[in-house]
Amino acid sequence: MKTSEDRLIRQIARLGKSQRQLGLPLGIGDDAALLEPKPGYQIILTCDWFLEGTHFLRRKHPPDSVGWKCLARALSDIAAMGGRPRCFLLSLAIPDALTGRWLAEFLKGLRRAAREFRCALAGGDTTRKAEVGISITVVGEIRGRQALHRAGARPGDLIFVSGVLGMAELGLKRLRRGGMPSGKPNPLVTKHLYPEPRLALGQWLAQSKATTALMDLSDGLSTDLARLCAASCVGAHVDLAQLPCWAPPKRKQERAKPNNSNSEALQAALNGGDDYELLFTVAPKSVKRIPETYSGLRLTCIGQVTRSRHLVLSTPTGRRVLSPRGWDPFRRKSQG
């Protein structure tokens, strides 16, 4: 006889098929999962909350995007080390009323992300709760001592970011204003709902040996750059004019390109969270090895690492201190 919890676990376990092929001798259904480590590799471990009310809203976020995003953002931490994902554990707290259609859609999004980023479900824990709560643990791997850390940036290094910053924040604003967009998908809303961890870029940066420090942008550039600088005991000088901000395509023929005259887009690029782009530093002598784009993803130099431990922003009207104004769950009001 199966308990209700056992039935739920069976439904989730369908994501974990063919686990033996993925180096998981034992997966869902036992007390714990077993993983066969590869010789010469280190194991990367990371976990990430994704909570209703804090990280998503049940009325605004489609359940398949909740499934996709909870894994994608945890995978971004693997990208931030230059690693390759192996498997993940899903801790799911869910109201009884959502164990039907909502759960099925959630698992569809989760399965899509698990396939796309080649990360197998290895196990987890389920429980009942009035609000949806998700904690994802991802296990990755990286060869030898190739992992890139936040600490490592040196004065004089150049600061790079991937992609366009602030899109996810602008997408969230649009989602909050207008509910779910109908018709063709909006690129800002898509970026917010279905972010892509920069795994391939992270792995390339770790192998290229040009990078001195690496992290992902989850809480906004102003907050995350401050963390990278603190870990490296350095400061930074960022040039506002260089920030890759979002600009809507004005005509059909015209491609989206940076446009730093838009104050909302600039604020989002500085402080908006959830972009999951990569932030990295490169020694001046290695800069020529960083291409303008990597697999179609733009790489932009936005400033330089400084010896003085302050964060400074150059703007058209002069210099000012760049304060962390990104996402912080323990600050009462969100700013920026």
Place this chain on the structure above:
Amino acid sequence: MKTSEDRLIRQIARLGKSQRQLGLPLGIGDDAALLEPKPGYQIILTCDWFLEGTHFLRRKHPPDSVGWKCLARALSDIAAMGGRPRCFLLSLAIPDALTGRWLAEFLKGLRRAAREFRCALAGGDTTRKAEVGISITVVGEIRGRQALHRAGARPGDLIFVSGVLGMAELGLKRLRRGGMPSGKPNPLVTKHLYPEPRLALGQWLAQSKATTALMDLSDGLSTDLARLCAASCVGAHVDLAQLPCWAPPKRKQERAKPNNSNSEALQAALNGGDDYELLFTVAPKSVKRIPETYSGLRLTCIGQVTRSRHLVLSTPTGRRVLSPRGWDPFRRKSQG
């Protein structure tokens, strides 16, 4: 400049000291943690919820017991494989109001368990939430292919449990009735608040090669034995008279010993959760290798594995079906 979240992480990170000695090249403060796997060992992965309102009550459970128990119960899954813990990740959602004294006490209990069971904090994620939510991921290891699974019990095998069953359930009832006990600690309440994962016993069982299947008792014998039997495609016959139930010491000289005339204690032994004792099966030819006690912990044969896939309970009044009536978060009313 530190954000509030960064300050909280620093407070938690004090648990993760001397991580390099523990084979963790990189721990708290970066995007992810790094673990150096031992050659010839498999990695064990498990995660466990511990939620306010579901698994503990803020008014009834002292914060240091919340810290102890959230790790101890996750470690029990490592014991259930026969493994040795290496490190853990802490996902903590906490209300602003509890980041002072409550958090300090919680971390004290967590630190005590981490030391006692030699399991280092490797990383985690923190966020703000109106109710406390905890998800713990434990990483363990086990040599070669020594891990014991739930599947493996064969008809004719004898069924054993460690310790006394139902104590945690009786302790919870006492806690609910009377609040926190004053004066000298009550063994039932202590068992509920500060359970001990049977790591040493699990490791010994994995090495002894006498055991055919192993799991831990977290949701109650009737539920967990059904899971072991389902995984092994077998049934079981349990003798009620053999169950190691709680009996209070009647006189100062008399030691606590089994007393199966107490209906409340019997029900708790059959269906009570949170004991974190071990349930294992042994082939008849290996039974002589199972001692009566292991490091002072009683090991009791409670029945036998059967070919017919039913769970049967022998009682003084005859035989009856043993239905899973233990803890199941998705059943509306708790039973038993």
